[in-house]
Amino acid sequence: MSLRFSLMGPVRAWRDDDEIDLGPRRQRAVLAALLLNNGVRLSNEQLAGMVWDVPAPGAVTALRTYMYKIRKVLPELDLRSRDGGYTVRGAELVDDCCGEPLEGLQGAYFEAHRVRLAEQRLRVREEWLERELDVLELQKHVAAHPLRERPRALLMSALYRDGRQAEALDHFHRARALLNEELGLEPGPELREVHARILRGDLDLPRRPEQLPPDVADFTGRAQEIARALAVLPGTVGIAGMHGSGKTALAVRIGHLVKDRFPDGQVFVRGNDVAHELLRAVGVENPVGDKAALWRQKARGKRILVIVDDLRDPASIRDLHVPGPAMIITSVRRWNELPGVTWSTIAGLAPAEAGALFRGIVPVGPDDEEAVAHVLARVSHLPVPVRVLGGKLAARPRWTASMLLRQMHRESVLGEAIPSDCKAVLAPMIKADARLTEDERHLLACFARKGADVIDLCEAVELSGGEIGTVEVLLESLADVHLIEPLELGRYRIPRYVQLFYGLRTLAPTS
Missing domain, CATH: 3.40.50.300 (P-loop containing nucleotide triphosphate hydrolases)
Incomplete structure (x- = not known):
């Protein structure tokens, strides 16, 4: 459940998507004063001075009443009196672009913050305009705030970027005339610099990289x-x-x-x-x-x-x-x-998630559910081989998951040369194997021949014929790259996918 507030218009609050009734104007003023001082303890006297320019004798009593009502509607704020004051911590403030900041609240304190928040909103808007350099949005902003020079400089840059150099220069002259007429001033250094660089043809606009690869449409789990x-x-x-x-x-x-x-x-x-x-x-x-x-x-x-x-x-x-x-x-x-x-x-997905990914690629009949579970377990529910296996079965419409499982079993038992489609399933292991030392490969091959899911240091020494200190280092090195999983000191689990790969390597004839 999330609680968020806005001061950029009337004082408002939402719990998830439901707006909360914050009560009368003075009560909203008390809440606004607390939110404007997020993380700062305010005494009763300080709060009263913010809400009332000249607090009346009963102001502190009224303040306590408002605090009681605020606690009732916003219990998440934990607004209990501590050391004679109140503190709001970690309140989430949003800008709902709903009008003048602190709308409806009166007094010198809120007027000062109204000016600050309005300026803050303009700066945030202009930061966005600087990133986007959208000519139409900049023209709207300049029309609404004609004496602000920063957006005018951005508009000139955007026009220049769009190949509209003459318009950019004309905009400078119109801005200069307006500033002279309204304020008796010449354009500031930023406007003059943009104008000069457009004339020289060397206005270098910042590049905004957008290099994210496409998202995976059927991403599952995690x-x-x-x-x-x-x-x-x-x-x-x-x-x-x-x-x-x-x-x-x-x-x-x-x-x-x-x-x-x-x-x-x-x-x-x-x-x-x-x-x-x-x-x-x-x-x-x-x-x-x-x-x-x-x-x-x-x-x-x-x-x-x-x-x-x-x-x-x-x-x-x-x-x-x-x-x-x-x-x-x-x-x-x-x-x-x-x-x-x-x-x-x-590591691998949860079995149910791996199954959902597989079935999203190829439909599976109810009679094939058990076979699918065995197929996915053989590749340790890792999403890349799961995706390849799903594509393989989808490309063979007359096959069932049971047939796919039988083929995987036959390949691992007969020790034939690994076919191309099986290489695609095992591609992650082929890549991992290329980074291993011969001693690391030998140790994994020993594990595959034994066929055990869990092995300890002593068994590893016996199987490999190595020294205990050397084997211990090899085991930790394999654990660092997740080809075995450390369970406790000196004891490791070998993923089924790793067993499958090194079982095939062990059985496959060498040329």
């Missing part, structure tokens, strides 16, 4: 991880997990959910030179020198969302943090040495 990321942003979010777990899809889904929070752009980077790619995204084509420092200079204060996909070297992002932008990192490894990152580790 509700807990999404909720955690939404709460952390604009902090730094890390998503770790084995290949095939859907880290990139999750990062992109989060990016689309929060893109409105980052109106200065969204950047998607994959590669080792992260700073170089970030600078290119904001218009620096051939960055030289200290790229991290240049990025911090360019991005400071900008609300940009950065997704760094498949991070392999934490040093490549360590010096990029700057106030303003937010970052989502995906990586097989969890880089604990990076400060300030809130990590989530993902």
Whole structure:
């Protein structure tokens, strides 16, 4: 249940989507004074001075009555008297664009805040106009506020960007005439600078990157991880997990959910030179020198969302943090040495979610439900192989899930060369295997031959023939990349998907 307030018009409040009756004008004035001082303790005397310019003798008594009524309609605010005063903490204020700020409230205190809030609203609007550079919206804003020079400079820039240089220059001359006539002033430095740069032809407009890949239409599950990321942003979010777990899809889904929070752009980077790619995204084509420092200079204060996909070297992002932008990192490894990152580790989907994803790709009859459950368990409910298997079955309309399961079983038992469609199912494991050492591969092959779901350090030493210290290091290295799951000290679970892959590798003939 959410509670939010607006002071940008009449004082209003909503609980979820239902508006709350806040009572008479003076009671709303008391609430407004508390909200304007969010987090600050106000004594009875201070509150009375805000609500009444010259408090009458009974003002404090009336104030207590209003506070009692506010507590009744807004119990979530916890407005109990403490140390002779009241405090509102963490109230969510929204701008419902409903009229003059603090509409209907009288007195010097509210008049001063009315002017401040109106100016704040204009600044927020002009920040949006600067990002959008929409000619029509700028023309409306300039018409409503003809003496504000900032939006006039933005309008000239927008006209120039649209190839309307003559109109931009004409707008400058009309603005100059108006300022002279109304205020007896010449245009300020910003207007003059934009005018001069248009004449020189070197007006360089900021680039707003919009690089988010398309969202996955049938994205399934991960509700807990999404909720955690939404709460952390604009902090730094890390998503770790084995290949095939859907880290990139999750990062992109989060990016689309929060893109409105980052109106200065969204950047998607994959590669080792992260700073170089970030600078290119904001218009620096051939960055030289200290790229991290240049990025911090360019991005400071900008609300940009950065997704760094498949991070392999934490040093490549360590010096990029700057106030303003937010970052989502995906990586097989969890880089604990990076400060300030809130990590989530993902593996397979819940069985019901994996089933829903599979059935969204190919219809499944009631007689095939058990076979589907076995098929999905063999790939540890990981979304990438689940999606490939669903597509494979959809491409064979005469097949059933039971037939698909029999084929998977036959391939794993006979040890034939892995067919191309099976390679697609196992592609995440093929990618993971390419990054392993021979000793790590040997250990996983030993586990696959044994066929156990859980194994301990002593069994691993016996199966591999290695030294206990060496095997312990190998086990932890495999756990770091999620090819085995640590249960407790010296004991690990081997995912079915990993067993499937290394079982095939063990049985497949070598050429």
